[in-house]
Amino acid sequence: MIAPKHILGTFDEALASLRNNVLMMSGLTERSLERAMKGLFERNDNLCANAIADDEEIDQLEKQIDKDGVDILLRFQPVASDLRRVVAAMKLSSNLERMADQATTIARRARKLNQHPPLPEVELTRPMYEHAMSMFRDSVDAFVREDVDLGRAVVQRDDALDELNRSVSHKFVERMAQDPEQLRGYLNLIFVGRALERVGDHATNIAEDAVYAAAAEDIRHQTVAAPA
Amino acid sequence: MTTSERSVLECVEPPAELASAEEPVPACSFQVKNLSIWYGEKRAIDDMTLDIASNAVTAIIGPSGCGKSTFIRALNRMHELVPKTRVEGTVLLQGEDLYSSAVDPTIVRRRVGMVFQKSNPFPTMSIGENVIVGLRLNGVRDRKFLNERLEKSLRMSALWDEVKDDLHKPGTSLSGGQQQRLCIARALAVEPEVLLMDEPCSALDPIATAKIEELIYELKTKYTIVTVTHNMQQAGRISDYTAFFYLGRLIEFGPTTKIFTNPSERQTEDYITGRFG
Numbered sequence: 001m002i003a004p005k006h007i008l009g010t011f012d013e014a015l016a017s018l019r020n021n022v023l024m025m026s027g028l029t030e031r032s033l034e035r036a037m038k039g040l041f042e043r044n045d046n047l048c049a050n051a052i053a054d055d056e057e058i059d060q061l062e063k064q065i066d067k068d069g070v071d072i073l074l075r076f077q078p079v080a081s082d083l084r085r086v087v088a089a090m091k092l093s094s095n096l097e098r099m100a101d102q103a104t105t106i107a108r109r110a111r112k113l114n115q116h117p118p119l120p121e122v123e124l125t126r127p128m129y130e131h132a133m134s135m136f137r138d139s140v141d142a143f144v145r146e147d148v149d150l151g152r153a154v155v156q157r158d159d160a161l162d163e164l165n166r167s168v169s170h171k172f173v174e175r176m177a178q179d180p181e182q183l184r185g186y187l188n189l190i191f192v193g194r195a196l197e198r199v200g201d202h203a204t205n206i207a208e209d210a211v212y213a214a215a216a217e218d219i220r221h222q223t224v225a226a227p228a
Numbered sequence: 229m230t231t232s233e234r235s236v237l238e239c240v241e242p243p244a245e246l247a248s249a250e251e252p253v254p255a256c257s258f259q260v261k262n263l264s265i266w267y268g269e270k271r272a273i274d275d276m277t278l279d280i281a282s283n284a285v286t287a288i289i290g291p292s293g294c295g296k297s298t299f300i301r302a303l304n305r306m307h308e309l310v311p312k313t314r315v316e317g318t319v320l321l322q323g324e325d326l327y328s329s330a331v332d333p334t335i336v337r338r339r340v341g342m343v344f345q346k347s348n349p350f351p352t353m354s355i356g357e358n359v360i361v362g363l364r365l366n367g368v369r370d371r372k373f374l375n376e377r378l379e380k381s382l383r384m385s386a387l388w389d390e391v392k393d394d395l396h397k398p399g400t401s402l403s404g405g406q407q408q409r410l411c412i413a414r415a416l417a418v419e420p421e422v423l424l425m426d427e428p429c430s431a432l433d434p435i436a437t438a439k440i441e442e443l444i445y446e447l448k449t450k451y452t453i454v455t456v457t458h459n460m461q462q463a464g465r466i467s468d469y470t471a472f473f474y475l476g477r478l479i480e481f482g483p484t485t486k487i488f489t490n491p492s493e494r495q496t497e498d499y500i501t502g503r504f505g
Contacts, residue, residue, distance in 0.1 A: 003498075003501075003503065004498065004503045005503065006501065006502045006503050007502050007503065007504065008502055011502065076502075077460070077461050078501065079460060079464065079488045079489070079500050079501060080488060080489060080490065080491055080496075080497050080500055080501050081497060081501065082501045083488075083489065084489070084490075216489060216490030
């Protein structure tokens, strides 16, 4: 159901502006992660540099969203669903900024890997990347569309990503033992895997905030039953 | 656990129990059942049922004309002063039917005090006389008792320190905020069980408002307080329970935290978020 407009038109404008900045930040973060991983898969240093450069703009947007959120709290003193949306937007921006930091980590590790002969095991990170990005996109969708079911579903998918990371890291450690010459390379890939796992953690946080914003339900730190 | 960790934990107050949205209302001062009130042909209150908790602040919110003032006036039968008023339903105060034919309305008003939107000290009386006028009208003549009650009431309304040397001055010589606290002291002097407040801060500046709000917070340990307010933030700050009225009907009633974070009714949400109309 679409909520009717506020009597105070400037309140609607302020909320819309906050939401647009969150969407823009989300788009930039997604692009940054894509560039970093593409830079890794395609051994493209330029893409890695772009991903690292994106971080500054995302940091600025985080500050802008926090400022806009505080302004709204101060000027309009929102309550009920308005309050939940503002609080969730401010928490979302913090998670997006940390995701962008993970993109920077991946890009830096990729640049190091690109200085050495290619490792075919890079492809082992692809399923993790796809899983993490799918969680990320769905979590933002859950926030935008106020889709409680989708938010809950994203939270449940984090365990699979953690398991993928454990399994891939284990393979990298095995390869280190077999080929000590490439130890640094495999270590960099382990850090890439860990960054993707953290992207999943932040997507989970966003999904939890989306559920809170939409349904006023705090689903953090709950043991979630596996889907039937 | 290390010694330093233990010593820190010993200094920390255990957290208060969190109130659940489904938590039942504790002991009730008022039990209102199927209350309807008419002014002539117009029905101002339509079949309201709610329990008002003891030693808590209950805020009544809603747009103008929704029946807020009529409702709280019905809690001490003041609405009967308006001609052609008719009441159906029951209002129990500590289990006693306020509308029973055996009950004297003046006794009800002594048990249930009221403070109005605009401070209204008696203009011909001094500060001191304003406070004890209710006791005098009830036949109390003991000077020592009156002086003790005067000081106690002014202390409870956080006014004593400001007026103790000026008790002989006219009540109207005080500032707006002080006059409102004087009216609260006057209401408290007869030791009521309940204090009704009809927009008590709407004519006051932010500092005077803060003093009244602080006072309400302190008074609820001894009194049941029912207040009408148009200020959503004030309702959020001072009340434990909130009732939302619309067109004479009770739309939603519950713990204030629940009403202001996740109201159950769409009309409540639209009103408190400023989407009404």
